Amino acid sequence: MPDASTILQQNAHVAGGGTTAGTTRRRAPVTGEGPVARAVLIGVAIAFLSLFLLLPLVVVFVEALRAGAGAYVAALTEPDAVAAIQLTLMVAAIAVPLNLVFGVAAAWAVAKFEFPGKSFLVSLIDLPFSVSPVVAGLVYVLLFGAQGLFGGWMRENGVEIIFAVPGIVLATVFVTFPFIARELIPLMEEQGTGDEEVAMTLGASGLQTFWRVTLPNIRFALLYGVLLCNARAMGEFGAVAVVSGKIRGYTTTMPLHVEILYNEYNSVAAFAVASVLALLALVTLVAKVFLESRYSDELAARSH
Amino acid sequence: MAFSFRRKSAIPGFGLALGYTIAYLGLIVLLPLAALVLRAAEVGPSGLYTLVTDPRVLGALRTSFGLALLAAATNAVFGMIVAWVLVRYRFPGRGLVDAAVDLPFALPTAVAGIALAALYAPNGWIGSLFEPYGIKIAFTPLGIYIALVFIGLPFIVRTVQPVIAECDREIEEASATLGANRWQTVFRVVLPPLTPALLTGFALAFARGVGEYGSIIFIAGNIPYISEIAPLLIVIKLEEYDYAGATAIATVMLVVAFAILLAINLVQAWSRRRLGHA
Amino acid sequence: MRISIRNIVKAFEGGLGRPALNGVSLDIRSGELVALLGPSGSGKTTLLRVIAGLEVAQSGTLLFGDEDASDMSVQERKVGFVFQHYALFRHLTVADNIAFGLNVRDRATRPPPAEIRRRVDDLLELVQLASYGKRYPAQLSGGQRQRVALARALAVEPRVLLLDEPFGALDAQVRRDLRRWLRDIHHRTGHTTVFVTHDQEEALELADRVAVLSGGKVEQVGTPDEIYDTPASPFVYRFVGESGSVPVEFRDGRMWLGKYALPIPTDFESSQAGDLFLRPQDVEIVEREAPDAVAARIVGLRRSGATRRAEISIGGVSGPIETVALPQAVLSVGEEVGVRIRKGQFFPRA
Numbered sequence: 001m002p003d004a005s006t007i008l009q010q011n012a013h014v015a016g017g018g019t020t021a022g023t024t025r026r027r028a029p030v031t032g033e034g035p036v037a038r039a040v041l042i043g044v045a046i047a048f049l050s051l052f053l054l055l056p057l058v059v060v061f062v063e064a065l066r067a068g069a070g071a072y073v074a075a076l077t078e079p080d081a082v083a084a085i086q087l088t089l090m091v092a093a094i095a096v097p098l099n100l101v102f103g104v105a106a107a108w109a110v111a112k113f114e115f116p117g118k119s120f121l122v123s124l125i126d127l128p129f130s131v132s133p134v135v136a137g138l139v140y141v142l143l144f145g146a147q148g149l150f151g152g153w154m155r156e157n158g159v160e161i162i163f164a165v166p167g168i169v170l171a172t173v174f175v176t177f178p179f180i181a182r183e184l185i186p187l188m189e190e191q192g193t194g195d196e197e198v199a200m201t202l203g204a205s206g207l208q209t210f211w212r213v214t215l216p217n218i219r220f221a222l223l224y225g226v227l228l229c230n231a232r233a234m235g236e237f238g239a240v241a242v243v244s245g246k247i248r249g250y251t252t253t254m255p256l257h258v259e260i261l262y263n264e265y266n267s268v269a270a271f272a273v274a275s276v277l278a279l280l281a282l283v284t285l286v287a288k289v290f291l292e293s294r295y296s297d298e299l300a301a302r303s304h
Numbered sequence: 305m306a307f308s309f310r311r312k313s314a315i316p317g318f319g320l321a322l323g324y325t326i327a328y329l330g331l332i333v334l335l336p337l338a339a340l341v342l343r344a345a346e347v348g349p350s351g352l353y354t355l356v357t358d359p360r361v362l363g364a365l366r367t368s369f370g371l372a373l374l375a376a377a378t379n380a381v382f383g384m385i386v387a388w389v390l391v392r393y394r395f396p397g398r399g400l401v402d403a404a405v406d407l408p409f410a411l412p413t414a415v416a417g418i419a420l421a422a423l424y425a426p427n428g429w430i431g432s433l434f435e436p437y438g439i440k441i442a443f444t445p446l447g448i449y450i451a452l453v454f455i456g457l458p459f460i461v462r463t464v465q466p467v468i469a470e471c472d473r474e475i476e477e478a479s480a481t482l483g484a485n486r487w488q489t490v491f492r493v494v495l496p497p498l499t500p501a502l503l504t505g506f507a508l509a510f511a512r513g514v515g516e517y518g519s520i521i522f523i524a525g526n527i528p529y530i531s532e533i534a535p536l537l538i539v540i541k542l543e544e545y546d547y548a549g550a551t552a553i554a555t556v557m558l559v560v561a562f563a564i565l566l567a568i569n570l571v572q573a574w575s576r577r578r579l580g581h582a
Numbered sequence: 583m584r585i586s587i588r589n590i591v592k593a594f595e596g597g598l599g600r601p602a603l604n605g606v607s608l609d610i611r612s613g614e615l616v617a618l619l620g621p622s623g624s625g626k627t628t629l630l631r632v633i634a635g636l637e638v639a640q641s642g643t644l645l646f647g648d649e650d651a652s653d654m655s656v657q658e659r660k661v662g663f664v665f666q667h668y669a670l671f672r673h674l675t676v677a678d679n680i681a682f683g684l685n686v687r688d689r690a691t692r693p694p695p696a697e698i699r700r701r702v703d704d705l706l707e708l709v710q711l712a713s714y715g716k717r718y719p720a721q722l723s724g725g726q727r728q729r730v731a732l733a734r735a736l737a738v739e740p741r742v743l744l745l746d747e748p749f750g751a752l753d754a755q756v757r758r759d760l761r762r763w764l765r766d767i768h769h770r771t772g773h774t775t776v777f778v779t780h781d782q783e784e785a786l787e788l789a790d791r792v793a794v795l796s797g798g799k800v801e802q803v804g805t806p807d808e809i810y811d812t813p814a815s816p817f818v819y820r821f822v823g824e825s826g827s828v829p830v831e832f833r834d835g836r837m838w839l840g841k842y843a844l845p846i847p848t849d850f851e852s853s854q855a856g857d858l859f860l861r862p863q864d865v866e867i868v869e870r871e872a873p874d875a876v877a878a879r880i881v882g883l884r885r886s887g888a889t890r891r892a893e894i895s896i897g898g899v900s901g902p903i904e905t906v907a908l909p910q911a912v913l914s915v916g917e918e919v920g921v922r923i924r925k926g927q928f929f930p931r932a
Contacts, residue, residue, distance in 0.1 A: 031473045031476040031477055034486075038393060044385055045382075046397075052450075052454050053454065054407075056423060059419045060419045102329075121325070121329075127337075130511045130561040133535075134515065134517045136336075138542065138550055142340055143336050145547075149342070206317055228410075235410075241517075254412075274412075274415040277411070284410045285403050289403050478671075480657060481634055481663040482683035482734065483657050484657070484683075485686075492682075496671075496674075497672060499673075
C-alpha cells in the first residue's frame with residue numbers, strides 16, 4: 001500500500017512540475033489524482049462503457065443493414081412488422097397517459113402533504129421496479145387467464161384479456177407504473193409548498209394554482225418521466241411475452257416481433273425492427289440530456 | 305405524536321390525489337400481486353417447497369441469483385469508477401459518456417439481447433476473439449453474466465454519482481493536512497461515506513438482474529441446469545400450463561424482491577441516522 | 583515555529599484581473615496568535631491555504647523556521663488546519679476523527695494504539711468534550727463540531743495551527759464563548775496560530791497581532807492597539823471600526839474644518855488638504871457657544887446597547903458622522919448643536 005501511493009504521488013509531482021511559466025512549482029495532488037492515475041481511470045471507464053454499452057448499440061445497426069437498404073426497408077414495411085409497430089404505438093398511447101395521471105396524483109399527495117404511512121406508500125409505488133417482468137406478466141395470467149381468478153366469469157361474458165391486447169396493455173402499465181411518479185416526487189418534495197401557498201394567498205383557485213404554478217415548475221421532470229415511461233412501454237418484452245400469446249400480426253408488439261424473427265433465423269429483419277427500437281432509445285437519451293440541462297438550470301435558478 | 309388526516313394545509317386536493325393514488329395502485333399492482341399470493345396459498349407451503357426444491361428449479365434459481373450477484377459485484381467496481389470519472393474529471397466526450405450510461409435503461413431488453421448474442425456468438429465481433437482459445441461466451445453462463453453486467457451498470461452509476469458530487473472537497477483537504485496520502489484519503493475518507501449509496505445501487509442492480517429476462521434469453525443458450533434462468537423457467541412452466549410450478553418460482557422471486565426492498569430501506573434509514581443525510 | 587512569508591504571488595487559473603495574492607510578505611513569530619483580517623476577496627483565505635500547502639503560489643517563498651516550505655506537499659508541512667465548515671469525517675466517531683492524523687502515519691512513526699487512545703482522551707478533555715468520543719459528527723452542535731475540528735488539528739502536533747473563519751458559521755453567543763475559549767487554549771498549548779476572519783472585533787479581541795489585507799496585499803500589520811489607534815491607511819481606519827471623515831486643510835500651522843480651527847496638534851507644515859478620520863468617541867456634543875465648538879446638526883438618533891448614538895452633519899460639509907451622545911442630554915433630530923473634535927487621524931488626499 002505505501003509503495004503504490006508513493007509512486008502515485010511521485011508521478012503527480014514529476015508530471016505536475018513547471019506548470020506555470022517562469023517558475024518551477026510542482027503541484028501537489030491535494031484533492032485530485034495525479035495525471036497518470038486520472039488517465040488510467042478515464043481509460044478504464046471509457047473502455048468498459050464502450051465494450052458493454054456502445055458496441056451492442058453499434059452492432060444492431062450493422063446487422064440491420066447487412067443485406068442492404070432494400071432488405072432493411074422490406075423488413076419494416078412487411079404487414080406483420082407494420083401491425084407490430086401499430087400495436088406498440090397503441091399500447092404506449094394508452095399506458096403512458098394512465099401512468100402520467102397517476103404519477104402527478106401520487107406526487108401531489110406525497111410531496112405536498114404529510115400523512116402516516118407515506119414512506120410505505122412510496123415503497124409500494126416503487127415495487128414494480130423490483131418485480132421481474134415475467135412475474136408481472138404471470139400475475140395477470142393468474143388473475144385473468146383461463147384458469148385464473150376471474151377466468152370463469154370472463155369466459156361467460158366473452159371478455160378476452162390474456163392472449164389479447166388488453167392483457168398487453170395491463171402488463172405494460174404494470175412495468176411502467178413508477179416511472180413518472182418517481183421523477184416527480186423528489187423534485188416536488190424539494191420545491192415544497194411555498195409557491196402554491198403564495199398563489200393561493202393571491203386568490204388563485206386550487207386548479208389555477210396547479211395549472212399556473214405547479215405544472216410549470218415540474219414540466220421538465222414530467223416530460224422526462226414521460227419519455228422514460230414511453231421508452232419502457234414500447235420496449236417491454238418479458239411481461240408482454242407472457243400475456244401476449246404471440247399471435248403474429250395481432251398480439252405481437254415490436255420487441256416480440258423481433259424475437260419471432262430472430263428465432264426464425266431471419267437475422268436481418270430482426271435487427272431491422274430492433275434498430276427502430278434502438279433509435280427510439282437514442283432519441284430518448286438525447287432528449288434526456290437536453291431536458292436535464294434545462295431542468296438543472298431551473299433548479300439552479302430556484303436556489304438563488 | 306398523534307396523526308390525523310385533518311387537513312392542516314391550505315393546499316387542496318389531498319383527498320382526491322391520495323384516493324386516486326391508492327385506488328390505482330391497488331388495481332394495477334396490489335390486486336394482481338394478491339392473485340399470486342392467493343395462488344401460492346392454494347398450493348400450500350409444503351407444495352411450494354416440493355416445487356421449488358425440484359432440481360431444475362433449484363438450478364435455475366441458483367443461476368439467476370448467483371450470476372446476478374456476480375454481475376452486481378462487477379458493476380459495483382466499474383460503476384464506481386465510471387461515476388468517479390464522470391463527477392471528478394473533465395475530458396472531451398464526457399457528456400457523451402454520461403449519456404451512454406443510461407443506454408441500458410432506454411434500450412429495449414430484447415434489442416440488447418439479440419445485439420449481445422450477435423456480439424458474443426463464436427462468429428461475433430467479440431466472441432470470435434475468444435473462440436481460438438476455446439472460450440465460449442454466448443450460450444453459456446458467461447453470456448448471462450455479460451447481459452447482466454449490461455443491464456445493471458446504470459443502477460450503480462446513477463445511485464453513486466450524486467453522492468460523489470455532493471462530497472465536500474474540504475473533507476479531502478482536511479485529510480491531506482492531517483498527513484494522509486492520496487491513497488489513504490480515498491480509502492479512508494472518500495469511499496466510506498459512499499457505502500450506503502453503493503449498497504443501494506448494488507441491491508437495485510441485483511434485484512433487476514434476478515428478474516431479468518429479455519436481454520438474457522437470446523445469449524443464454526437456455527440449457528436446463530446450466531444456463532436456464534428462473535424467469536425463463538416460469539415462462540416454460542406457463543407454456544406447459546403448470547401454473548403451480550410457475551407460481552412457486554414467482555413466489556420465491558417476489559419474496560426476494562421484497563427482502564431487497566426492505567434491505568435498501570434499512571440501509572438508507574441507517575445512513576440517514578448515522579451520516580445525517582440520505 | 584516562526585513563519586516567514588516573502589512576496590507570495592498567487593493567481594487562480596482563469597481568474598480575471600489582479601491576482602488573489604499580489605506580493606504578500608508577513609512574519610509570524612513563534613507562539614504568536616495572528617489574525618488575517620480583511621473583507622471577502624481580500625486574499626486572506628488564499629494566504630492561509632498557501633501556508634497550508636492547499637494552494638500552490640506562483641512565486642515567493644515560505645519559510646517554516648529556517649526551512650524552505652515552498653515546495654513541500656501538504657502532508658510534509660504538518661500544519662493543523664481547521665476548516666470553516668469543520669470538514670469532519672461524518673462516517674467516523676469523534677474519537678476516530680481526532681485520531682485520524684495519527685492512524686494514517688506509517689508504522690514507524692505511528693504511536694501505539696494505547697498511546698493514541700490516551701492522546702485522544704487528553705484532547706477531548708482539552709476541548710471539553712470528554713464524554714463525546716463515541717458520538718458521530720451529525721449528533722453534535724455547531725460549536726461542538728468546531729471544537730472537534732480543533733482537537734483533530736491539534737492531535738498531529740502541528741507546527742502551526744491555521745483556522746479559516748473559525749467562528750463564521752456559529753451564532754453570536756457561541757461565537758463569543760468560543761473566542762474566549764480559543765484564546766485560553768492558545769495560552770495553554772502555545773501553538774503558533776494564524777486565523778482568518780472578516781470580523782474586526784474578533785481579530786482585535788483575540789489576536790496578538792493583526793494583518794489587515796485588501797486587494798491581495800497586506801495593508802498593515804500590528805498589534806490590535808496599533809491597528810485601531812494608528813491605522814496606516816483610510817482603508818484600515820474604516821475597516822477596523824466605526825468611522826466617519828470630514829475634509830480638512832492646513833493653514834498657519836493649524837488644521838481647519840471650513841472656518842473652524844480644530845484643537846488638534848499637528849506636525850504638518852505644508853498646506854496640504856485631506857480628510858480627518860474620526861471614531862464616534864472622538865466627537866463630543868457640546869454647547870454651540872462652547873470653546874472650539876463646531877456647528878453641527880443632528881440628523882439621526884438611535885440606541886445602541888448601553889450608549890446612545892447621534893448622527894450629525896458637521897458644517898454642512900460632511901456626510902452623517904456617528905458620535906456618542908451622553909444619555910442625560912436631551913437631543914432631537916434637526917437640532918443645531920456644537921461638537922468638539924478631540925482627536926482624529928489625518929490622511930492626505932491622493
